[in-house]
Amino acid sequence: MQIELHVNGKAQVIEVDDPDMPLLYALRDDLGLSNPRFGCGLGQCGACTVHVDGRAVRSCVTPAAAAAGRQITTLAGLGTPEHPHPVQSAWIEEQVNQCAYCINGWIMTAAELLAHNPQPTETEIKLALDSLICRCGTHAAALRAVKRAAQSA
Amino acid sequence: MNKIDMNKIDMSQIDMGSKIETLPLDRRAFLASSGALVITLAASMEFAAPAKPAQAATNGAATRPPLTGDQLSSYITIDADGTVAAYYGKIDGGQGLGTSIAQMVAEEIDVPFEHVRVVMGDSGRTLDMGGASAAIGVSHGGMVLRRTAALARHILIETAAGALGLPADQLTVTDGVVHAVADGKRSISYAELIGGRYFDSKVDWNGKTSNALAVNVKVPLKTPDQFKVIGKSFRRRDLPGKVFGTLDMVNDMRLPGMLHARMIRPGIAGAVPVKIDESSIAQIPGTQVVWIKDLLAVVAEREWNAVKAARALKVTWSDSQPNFPGNEGLHAHIRNAPVVKRFIQRENGSVEDGFKQAARILEGEYEYPTQSHASMGPACALADVRADAATVWTSTQKPYDAAACVAELLGLPREKVRAIWMFGTGSYGRNDAGDVTADAAVLSQHLRRPVRVQYMRHEGLAWDPKGTASVSRNRAGIDANGKVIAYENIGKAFSRLDISTREARAADVLAGHLLGLPLRPEQSFEIPVASYTFDHGRLGWETIPPLMDRASPLRTSHLRDPYGPPILFGSESFMDEVAAATNMDPVEFRLQYLKNPRDRDAVRIAAEHYGWDKRTSPRKGRGDDIAIGRGIAFRRHFDTFIGLIAEVRVHRATGKIELARYVCAHDVGLIVNPETLRHVIERQLVYGTSRAMFEEVRFDQDMVTSVDWLTYPVLHMTAVPEKIDIVLIDRPEAAPSGAAEMALGLVPAAIGNAVFDATGVRLRRVPFTPERVKTALERA
Numbered sequence: 001m002q003i004e005l006h007v008n009g010k011a012q013v014i015e016v017d018d019p020d021m022p023l024l025y026a027l028r029d030d031l032g033l034s035n036p037r038f039g040c041g042l043g044q045c046g047a048c049t050v051h052v053d054g055r056a057v058r059s060c061v062t063p064a065a066a067a068a069g070r071q072i073t074t075l076a077g078l079g080t081p082e083h084p085h086p087v088q089s090a091w092i093e094e095q096v097n098q099c100a101y102c103i104n105g106w107i108m109t110a111a112e113l114l115a116h117n118p119q120p121t122e123t124e125i126k127l128a129l130d131s132l133i134c135r136c137g138t139h140a141a142a143l144r145a146v147k148r149a150a151q152s153a
Numbered sequence: 154m155n156k157i158d159m160n161k162i163d164m165s166q167i168d169m170g171s172k173i174e175t176l177p178l179d180r181r182a183f184l185a186s187s188g189a190l191v192i193t194l195a196a197s198m199e200f201a202a203p204a205k206p207a208q209a210a211t212n213g214a215a216t217r218p219p220l221t222g223d224q225l226s227s228y229i230t231i232d233a234d235g236t237v238a239a240y241y242g243k244i245d246g247g248q249g250l251g252t253s254i255a256q257m258v259a260e261e262i263d264v265p266f267e268h269v270r271v272v273m274g275d276s277g278r279t280l281d282m283g284g285a286s287a288a289i290g291v292s293h294g295g296m297v298l299r300r301t302a303a304l305a306r307h308i309l310i311e312t313a314a315g316a317l318g319l320p321a322d323q324l325t326v327t328d329g330v331v332h333a334v335a336d337g338k339r340s341i342s343y344a345e346l347i348g349g350r351y352f353d354s355k356v357d358w359n360g361k362t363s364n365a366l367a368v369n370v371k372v373p374l375k376t377p378d379q380f381k382v383i384g385k386s387f388r389r390r391d392l393p394g395k396v397f398g399t400l401d402m403v404n405d406m407r408l409p410g411m412l413h414a415r416m417i418r419p420g421i422a423g424a425v426p427v428k429i430d431e432s433s434i435a436q437i438p439g440t441q442v443v444w445i446k447d448l449l450a451v452v453a454e455r456e457w458n459a460v461k462a463a464r465a466l467k468v469t470w471s472d473s474q475p476n477f478p479g480n481e482g483l484h485a486h487i488r489n490a491p492v493v494k495r496f497i498q499r500e501n502g503s504v505e506d507g508f509k510q511a512a513r514i515l516e517g518e519y520e521y522p523t524q525s526h527a528s529m530g531p532a533c534a535l536a537d538v539r540a541d542a543a544t545v546w547t548s549t550q551k552p553y554d555a556a557a558c559v560a561e562l563l564g565l566p567r568e569k570v571r572a573i574w575m576f577g578t579g580s581y582g583r584n585d586a587g588d589v590t591a592d593a594a595v596l597s598q599h600l601r602r603p604v605r606v607q608y609m610r611h612e613g614l615a616w617d618p619k620g621t622a623s624v625s626r627n628r629a630g631i632d633a634n635g636k637v638i639a640y641e642n643i644g645k646a647f648s649r650l651d652i653s654t655r656e657a658r659a660a661d662v663l664a665g666h667l668l669g670l671p672l673r674p675e676q677s678f679e680i681p682v683a684s685y686t687f688d689h690g691r692l693g694w695e696t697i698p699p700l701m702d703r704a705s706p707l708r709t710s711h712l713r714d715p716y717g718p719p720i721l722f723g724s725e726s727f728m729d730e731v732a733a734a735t736n737m738d739p740v741e742f743r744l745q746y747l748k749n750p751r752d753r754d755a756v757r758i759a760a761e762h763y764g765w766d767k768r769t770s771p772r773k774g775r776g777d778d779i780a781i782g783r784g785i786a787f788r789r790h791f792d793t794f795i796g797l798i799a800e801v802r803v804h805r806a807t808g809k810i811e812l813a814r815y816v817c818a819h820d821v822g823l824i825v826n827p828e829t830l831r832h833v834i835e836r837q838l839v840y841g842t843s844r845a846m847f848e849e850v851r852f853d854q855d856m857v858t859s860v861d862w863l864t865y866p867v868l869h870m871t872a873v874p875e876k877i878d879i880v881l882i883d884r885p886e887a888a889p890s891g892a893a894e895m896a897l898g899l900v901p902a903a904i905g906n907a908v909f910d911a912t913g914v915r916l917r918r919v920p921f922t923p924e925r926v927k928t929a930l931e932r933a
Contacts, residue, residue, distance in 0.1 A: 017438050018457065025457040034405035035398035039530055040610040041460070044862040047530065076398030084397070091396045095388060095828065098836055099247035099579030100395035101402070101529040129870045133862055135529040136247060136579045137839030139873040141832075 003068045007031060008077030019065040023057075024048045026064040027074065035075055036104050039133070046105020046132040050074050056105075056112040075104045078111060087111045090149035091142075098136035105132045110146045119150055212312050213350040220280065222358035222366060225308070226351040227280050228301035229262070235329050235344030237262055237269045239302070242282030242366070243294040244274040244550060247579045248893055249389045249829040250290045256825055257295050260375060260382040261302035262309075263326035264343070274552045274574030283364035285550035285580070291825055291889050292791075293364060300370040301356060307372040308354050313341050363553070363655075377823070377885035384885070386828030391576065403548040403575040404533040404607060411535065411603035413456040414596050415463035417449040418616055421855045422706050423473035425667075430467035437462045443596055447704070448667035450596055452604065463609070473855075477700055477707065480851045484520045484918075487624050487645055490697035494648075494676035497693035499683050507639025507689030511630030515734050517727045519625040520918045521719035521901075522849035524712055526620075527865055530578030531613035532589035535605045538597040542569040545594055548577020549586035554657035558587065559594040561659040562668070581713035581840075581894065585617040587656035591664040611860040616663065619850060620712025621647040623678070625723020627730075630689070635735040637746065639689040642681060642724050644716075647709045648696040650675040654711040666703040674699060679716035681724040682789045685746040706857045707850075713837075717790065717898020718844060722919055725786040725902035729770065729909060738767045739785050739906065747787070751794045751820055754882060756787050759796030759818035762880050770906070771913035778805055781813070784906025786899040792890035794820040794882075797838075799903035803911045808927025810908060812842060812874035817896055819879060822887035833892050834879050841897030843868030845904055847920050 004013050005026060014030040022041075027033045027050070036059055039047030043061040050059050051073040059067075079085030084092075087110045097103055106129065113120060113128040120128070125146045134142070210233075218224045230238045239258040245251040255269040262269075272278055282294045306326060313331035314321040317339055325334050332340035342348075357369040377384075394400030419425070425447040434440050439454035440462040451466055453459035478486035508514060535546040536559070543563055549555045549572075556572035563570070572590070580586055589606050597604040608616070623646035630639030651674045652661040659665030660673040678694035700707050732742035740760045747753050759765075763783065772782060780803045787796050800814040815838050824830055847866045851859045859865035905916040908926070914933045918925060 017455075018461070021457045025455075028405075029456050032407075034401060037402075037404060037530060038607060040862060042610060042861055044610075045529070074398060075396075079397065081393060081397055088396050092388075092392060095392060095832060097247070097392060097395055098249075098832075099529065099576070100392070100400075101578040103395055104398070107396070126870045126873075132870065133529065133867060135527060135840070135867070137836035137841075137843070137868075139839050139868070139870050140835060140877060143870070143873065 003064055005031070005064070005067060005072060006070065007033065007072045008074060016064060020063050023050070023059040023062045023064045023067045023072070027059060033074055033076065037101055039102070044133070045102065046109065047102050049105040049108040051108055051112065054112065054115060056109045075107055078107065085111055086149040086152050087114065087146070090145040090152065093148060094141050094145040096138050096141040096145050098138060102132065102134045106134065106142050110149065113146070114150055122147070208345055210344065210346055210348045210350050213347045214353040215350055217351045218353060220278070222280055222360070222362070222368070223355050225301060225305060225354040225356050228298060228356070229258070229305045230351055231343050231347050233344065233349030235264070235268065235342055235348055237264050239269055239271050239298050240279040241271050241273045241294060241298060242280040242553070243290050244285050244552065244574045245391065246285050246550060246581065248833045249826070252387055252390050253291055253825045253829060254295050254298060255390070256382045256385070256387060257291070257299040258302045260380060261299050262306045264329040266382050266387055268329060276553050276556045277571040277573070280366065281362040281553035282366050284552055284554065290893070292891055295825070295889070297366060297368055299374060300368050303372045303374055304356065304370045305352065308352065309343055309346055312346050316341050316346065383825050384827070386826055389829065400576065403535070403546050403577040404530060406535050406546050406575065406605070408535055408537055408603035408605070411605050412452040412454065412600060413459040414450050414452045414593070414604050414606045415459045415609065416592055416606065416612065417451065417463060417466060417468060418612060419470050419473070421470065421473045422475045422477070423701055423704065424470035426468050427471050428469035433467035434462040434465050437465065442466065443599055445595065445599060446668050448595065448664055450592070452596065452600065460609070475701055475855060477852055477854050479853050480523065480849060483523065483622050484624055487622060487697060492695045493698055495693065495695045497691060498680045499692045500690065502689030504639055504641055504689045504691040508628070508630040510632065511639060512633040513631050515629045515631065515731055517627045517730050518917065519627070519723035519726055521623045521625070521722055522919055523622040523707065524620040524844060524848050525614050525850050525859065525865060526582060526584035526617045526712055527614055527848070527867060528578045528580065528584050528617070531608035531610055532585035533577065533605070533607040534586070534590040534593040535603060536590070536593035536597040537603040538563060538594055541565070543594060543597070544571045544573065545590050546573050546575055547586060547590040548575055548580060549590055549656070550580050551587065551656055554655040555587055555590045557657040558591055558659055558662055562591055562595055562664060563598050582715065583618050583652070583654040583656060583710035585613060587661070588663045591659070591662040595664050595668070614865045615857040615860050616706050618652055618708050618710035620715070621649055621709040621719070623719040625720060627723055627727035629727070629731045631731070631735060637687055637731055637735070640685065640687045641691045642727070643693050643695060644678050644680070644720050644723065645695040645697065646678050646719065647699060648674050648676050648678065649709055649711060649715050650677045651699045651705070651708040652710045654715070663704055671703045672699060672705070672708065679720055681720050684749065684752050684787070684789050685728070686748050687746065707852065714894040714898045717788070717894070718841070718901055718919070721786065721788055721898045722901040722905065725788070725899065726905045726915070729784065729902070729906040730915065733770050733909070736769055738769055740765055741767060743785070743787055752787070752789055755794040755796040755818050755820055756785065758880055758882060759785065759798050759816050762818065762878060763798045763816040765798070770910040772910050779803070780805060780911035782907045782909070782911025784903050784908070784910055786902035786906060788895065788899055790895040790898070792822055792888065793892060793895045795896050795899060797896060797899040797903045799900070799907045801904060801907040801911060803908055803926065805912070805930055808923035808925070808930060810846065810904065810921055810926060812904070814876040814878070815874055816878045817880065818882060819892070819896065820882035820884060821890050821892045822884050823889040824881060824883050825889060827881060830881060830892055831879050834896050835877050837894060837897040838877055838900065839868065839873060841900030842872070842874055844897065845901040845919055845921060846872065847922070849920050
């Protein structure tokens with residue numbers, strides 16, 4: 001079957017043999033957008049996070065067919081070096097990451113938070129990011145970066 | 154002591170790390186053709202390329218001499234545009250090593266930082282410097298490149314002397330241009346001298362490879378007063394590509410015609426496939442079963458179909474009864490298990506006499522759990538095996554060893570296997586990256602097509618090599634005056650080397666075991682560095698047999714800071730016990746028995762920065778509902794000296810511990826990049842908190858039952874330490890030591906000691922889960 005996906009402002013049609021195939025595999029294997037990553041396949045870690053209609057979703061447990069026709073944004077589509085999203089700028093300023101395998105979850109979830117709550121409290125930031133995993137221990141730096149992004153907005 | 158305040162650093166000196174890596178060719182075409190992602194190339198070329206040479210260079214060799222340790226070109230080359238390429242036979246596991254290496258090379262060869270690119274971990278282009286190991290990326294590999302860069306500068310000046318008709322001692326170098334000291338216009342650039350060609354000079358190499366590789370260079374290195382690049386906080390070069398989603402990791406690599414594979418693991422450890430029902434996956438398009446001896450996998454043209462087939466495949470497994478002790482019975486098992494090897498690693502005085510003279514003897518035991526690497530991403534690798542040669546793409550820390558392992562598995566000569574390291578999920582020790590590389594190679598050889606293998610989440614937790622559990626036994630003999638006169642510390646554990654951390658042998662990877670090779674364990678554990686000066690001391694260890702002789706989900710190898718947390722949790726908690734038993738303040742106690750000035754400074758400076766008031770533990774008022782306490786732990790590891798103080802709040806009703814503050818005084822000798830150093834220390838303290846507070850591999854008699862992030866809990870955002878103060882002790886006169894893992898080993902003891910200070914209750918078992926803490930409080 002065919003599915004039309006609107007990713008980073010561009011509509012593309014993919015041919016799949018299983019409508020339940022998670023969006024993650026459509027993005028990576030069919031569209032060649034490699035940067036949302038497989039971390040758990042269970043929706044527990046966030047490494048595969050993208051925005052669907054502005055909401056941060058875990059693409060490893062979202063069927064590709066369910067995202068058909070909706071606006072999908074990946075980390076690479078959120079901002080560019082020339083036009084960075086404030087969260088991306090803050091991530092650079094704070095030099096947050098080590099390996100960055102987890103980065104999609106953190107930046108995309110923080111961007112969603114600030115879109116709906118531009119001036120969150122520290123507790124609100126922590127709670128918003130509490131379902132994400134990072135194994136390099138960048139949590140404290142990520143917290144600083146989200147505060148910085150909120151201030152700059 | 155020179156404390157560096159990041160707020161006072163001149164931002165104009167900081168490299169504009171926001172320069173974005175954009176590869177000149179189509180990314181995938183570039184990867185497919187060159188097989189390597191040189192992440193620093195474009196960053197330096199595109200934004201800060203040196204001026205093109207006015208004339209083509211003619212010195213040196215037109216082609217690169219053989220990649221051997223005695224050739225200068227194996228370490229340093231100069232591109233046609235004057236960019237310096239440094240060939241680093243280690244890797245950057247995500248802690249910014251590539252940036253620090255570029256700084257060291259730029260300093261010695263006298264070019265701007267931006268004009269150095271670093272090529273890492275490609276067995277076809279870089280010498281075997283051991284890959285990542287023991288946090289010695291700067292102290293060993295970095296120093297090799299620093300010395301060869303100094304030699305290269307010397308040779309370039311000698312060559313320029315001939316070209317300019319001036320004596321070498323009247324020449325100097327500014328930003329890659331050799332010029333007369335007296336007349337800057339009489340000059341010739343590195344690009345004009347040798348750009349695009351290769352040094353044909355020899356290096357005095359010690360003939361060794363891996364971590365032992367060393368070079369002897371008589372040209373003096375720059376001294377700290379001459380530093381322009383070392384010591385500055387250049388920004389991480391790899392981060393922009395990561396933040397903007399443009400940097401490809403090994404799991405993003407694609408090869409034309411490749412198949413996706415998933416491994417099939419048994420539900421009971423030790424079971425092997427005896428019957429496969431291939432019809433169970435017949436409806437899933439483009440799938441195929443690969444069954445070689447006991448190694449079982451499915452492959453598919455589409456990745457998702459490989460995942461589905463791995464779930465759907467019906468396998469009949471052999472009967473296996475591993476009779477594991479279970480994680481709850483593990484420490485009883487360790488205590489009762491026969492000793493394979495007992496080794497007294499350090500002894501001074503006469504411990505038996507010391508204990509005989511003692512007025513009283515204090516004993517304390519501490520238990521540390523099995524822990525998983527639990528890497529953020531399950532391991533992934535690609536292999537393209539042809540009839541007479543093979544290439545693997547891997548994020549293992551040990552690409553050279555992985556190549557040797559793959560060569561053995563495939564029956565190819567070692568030199569016919571090229572391992573290309575790429576960025577991947579963070580790797581802090583011998584995780585599953587070596588196993589997946591071997592799996593990919595075996596499958597590609599069998600299928601005669603390129604193969605990409607990615608493990609699933611349960612494999613990343615249940616099947617990675619584990620950090621060993623241990624029981625730490627401590628004894629102290631105290632004389633009538635309260636002086637500690639005898640100390641004994643014996644750690645009993647599985648060997649930390651069931652499988653070699655170097656993964657160079659087929660017997661060290663799961664694929665090797667499944668193809669018939671038994672475990673070939675070495676016997677090793679460790680002791681705490683004997684910094685304390687007790688009259689009589691004995692430090693040693695005992696290892697016990699592995700739980701299974703091959704393909705064990707509980708096989709042990711190096712997990713980050715391979716023996717620090719288990720050993721120091723015991724020894725540094727016990728020092729606190731002894732301090733309390735002798736009515737001494739824990740800081741004062743340590744200072745009394747530490748004599749080395751750098752040891753003492755680490756403890757003293759941490760205490761001063763914290764605002765430590767002198768008193769014994771536990772504190773008064775510990776009956777409060779929320780009890781507050783502070784604890785210190787100290788270690789020397791190689792030539793790194795660390796004092797760590799933790800401040801905690803203990804909720805008596807629930808047993809929950811909150812981390813209010815860390816103060817870490819950190820002496821690593823010469824500091825190459827202060828911001829990166831702070832970065833590395835802060836993040837490892839957070840990671841170490843996860844290990845101390847949350848992490849334990851659970852298993853029953855059959856199999857590991859920690860298979861996802863619910864059954865292997867780790868630290869999340871709401872548990873992050875609230876304040877982390879890092880005090881860098883800069884010693885420019887001292888050689889740089891390591892920093893990537895040394896502080897984390899202190900975390901369990903620092904927290905445990907703080908809980909004792911808060912509550913008077915001693916924690917003897919990691920992780921400090923609320924249930925366990927609550928039970929300990931109730932028993933007190």
